[in-house]
Structures are given as structure tokens and as C-alpha cells.
Amino acid sequence: METSGLARLPRPPYYAVIFSSRRTDVDEGYQETARRMLELAAGRPGFLGVEHARDDGLGITVSYWRDEDAIRAWRRDLEHVEAQDQGRTRWYEAYEVRVARVERSYGFER
Amino acid sequence: METSGLARLPRPPYYAVIFSSRRTDVDEGYQETARRMLELAAGRPGFLGVEHARDDGLGITVSYWRDEDAIRAWRRDLEHVEAQDQGRTRWYEAYEVRVARVERSYGFER
Numbered sequence: 001m002e003t004s005g006l007a008r009l010p011r012p013p014y015y016a017v018i019f020s021s022r023r024t025d026v027d028e029g030y031q032e033t034a035r036r037m038l039e040l041a042a043g044r045p046g047f048l049g050v051e052h053a054r055d056d057g058l059g060i061t062v063s064y065w066r067d068e069d070a071i072r073a074w075r076r077d078l079e080h081v082e083a084q085d086q087g088r089t090r091w092y093e094a095y096e097v098r099v100a101r102v103e104r105s106y107g108f109e110r
Numbered sequence: 111m112e113t114s115g116l117a118r119l120p121r122p123p124y125y126a127v128i129f130s131s132r133r134t135d136v137d138e139g140y141q142e143t144a145r146r147m148l149e150l151a152a153g154r155p156g157f158l159g160v161e162h163a164r165d166d167g168l169g170i171t172v173s174y175w176r177d178e179d180a181i182r183a184w185r186r187d188l189e190h191v192e193a194q195d196q197g198r199t200r201w202y203e204a205y206e207v208r209v210a211r212v213e214r215s216y217g218f219e220r
Contacts, residue, residue, distance in 0.1 A: 005167055006130050006206050016210050018126060018172055020116050020161050024220075051130050053163040053170045057115055060163045060170045062128055088218050096116050096217035100126050100210035107206035108198055110134075 007049030009064055012102045014048055017071055019061045021095035030091050033083050040079060046070025064102070071099060117159030119174055122212045124158055127181055129171045131205035140201050143193050150189060156180025174212070181209060 023030075041047055046066035053060055065071045074080060087095070133140075151157055156176035163170055175181045184190060197205070 005132065006204060012208070016126075016128060016208065018128065018212075020172070022116065051168060051170060053165050053168045055163050055165055058161060058163045060161060060172065062130070062170065062172075088220075092218065092220070094116060094217065094219040096215060098122075098126065098212045098215040100212040102128075102208045102210040105206060105208040107204065108202065109204040110198075110202070 005051075006107075007051050007062075007064055009048050009105070012104055014102050015065045015068060015071055016100045016102050017063045017065065018098040018100060019063070019095060020098075021059045021061075022057070022093040023059065024091055024093050026090045028090070029086070033086065033091075037080060037083050040077065041074060044070065044074050044077070047074075068099070115161075116217075117161050117172075117174055119158050119215070122214055124212050125175045125178060125181055126210045126212050127173045127175065128208040128210065129173070129205060130208075131169045131171075132167070132203040133169065134201055134203050136200045138200070139196065143196065143201075147190060147193050150187065151184060154180065154184050154187070157184075178209070 038050065041050065041063060047070065048064040048066060050061065050063045052062075065074070148160065151160065151173060157180065158174040158176060160171065160173045162172075175184070
């Protein structure tokens with residue numbers, strides 16, 4: 001799957017999960033788990049796409065989903081729950097998750 | 111204002127504008143205009159906060175607003191409209207704007 005660049009999505013409405021985070025300086029296991037979570041999420045029913053960027057201060061991952069049930073099911077996925085626990089213990093200084101209903105979208109391409 | 115890090119926001123509901131972009135290699139005027147737009151946005155009624163990250167592939171800026179009227183008014187701000195034109199002409203290869211209603215949020219802080 002495409003893991004960098006702009007997500008190709010259907011017309012709204014759909015849902016977005018905005019995950020904004022500041023990392024600790026602990027790297028051990030992070031990349032591997034992040035890749036695995038992306039792979040798992042992409043295989044879930046209702047997953048539409050993902051966009052990610054990180055620079056020094058902040059990381060933002062926006063995943064897009066068909067509906068709230070898909071988001072809830074992903075949040076409770078056992079391997080994902082374990083990764084969330086590890087995230088709090090090791091990799092994240094702080095994070096915020098915002099679940100939002102996308103109502104309209106527009107874009108530009110050169 | 112705080113321009114890096116996690117935004118401190120009120121409880122939902124509020125609105126998020128997810129602006130995802132790929133840049134051209136034209137830098138001239140970009141930083142200056144980006145800073146000015148942030149300053150202008152932050153001074154608008156209904157502005158709640160902003161989060162930004164960019165790495166090689168993709169930039170994501172999420173601005174948060176009290177309601178859709180605040181978003182519409184900001185989109186039509188004359189100086190902002192001019193910056194949007196310049197963005198399409200010079201700085202962006204492609205972008206996508208998604209307007210979403212944040213319904214719930216939760217977070218973690220070490």
C-alpha cells in the first residue's frame with residue numbers, strides 16, 4: 001500500500017482519526033511496530049487511507065475510515081491495544097486522538 | 111502563540127481543517143507567507159489552535175475552529191485568498207483540504 005503522500009479517498013462523508021504526538025527519545029521497537037500497525041490497519045474493514053508527517057516537534061498521522069464502527073473495532077484490536085500500551089510506556093511523551101466526521105473536501109493537483 | 115506541539119483545545123464538538131500537501135521545490139516566499147497566514151489565522155474569531163508537521167514526502171497542517179462559519183470566513187479572507195493563489199502557482203504540487211467535525215477526543219501525557 002501507499003504509505004507516503006496524499007490519500008486517495010471517496011467523497012465525504014467518512015471519518016478521520018487525527019493522531020498528534022510528541023515522541024520520547026526511545027526508538028527501540030518503534031519503527032517496526034509503527035509499520036506493523038499500518039499494515040494491520042490497512043487490512044481492516046472500513047479502512048480508507050492514511051497520511052503521515054513528522055518533524056522535530058510533532059508527528060501527525062491521519063487515518064481515514066468508512067464509519068465509527070470501523071474505528072472502534074480497530075481501537076480494540078488486540079495487537080493494536082498492546083502497541084498502544086507500549087506507546088504510552090516507551091515511545092510517546094504525549095499524544096492526542098481526535099475523531100472527526102469529514103463533511104467536505106476539495107483539492108488541487110498541478 | 112504556540113506554533114509547534116500539541117494544540118490545547120476545548121472539549122468537542124469543534125471543527126478541524128486537515129490540510130495535506132506535497133510541495134514543489136520553490137521556496138521563495140513560502141516560509142514568510144506560511145508564518146503570516148498562521149499569524150492571521152490565529153487572530154480570527156473562532157480560531158482554536160493549530161498543529162503542523164512536515165517531512166520529505168508530505169506536510170500536514172490541522173487547524174481547529176469553533177464552527178464552520180469561522181472556517182468559511184477564514185477561507186475568504188482577502189490576504190488568505192491571495193496566499194492560496196500563490197500556493198497553487200508556486201509552492202504546492204498538490205494538496206487536499208478536508209473539513210471535519212471533531213466529535214470526541216482523548217489523550218495521554220507522561
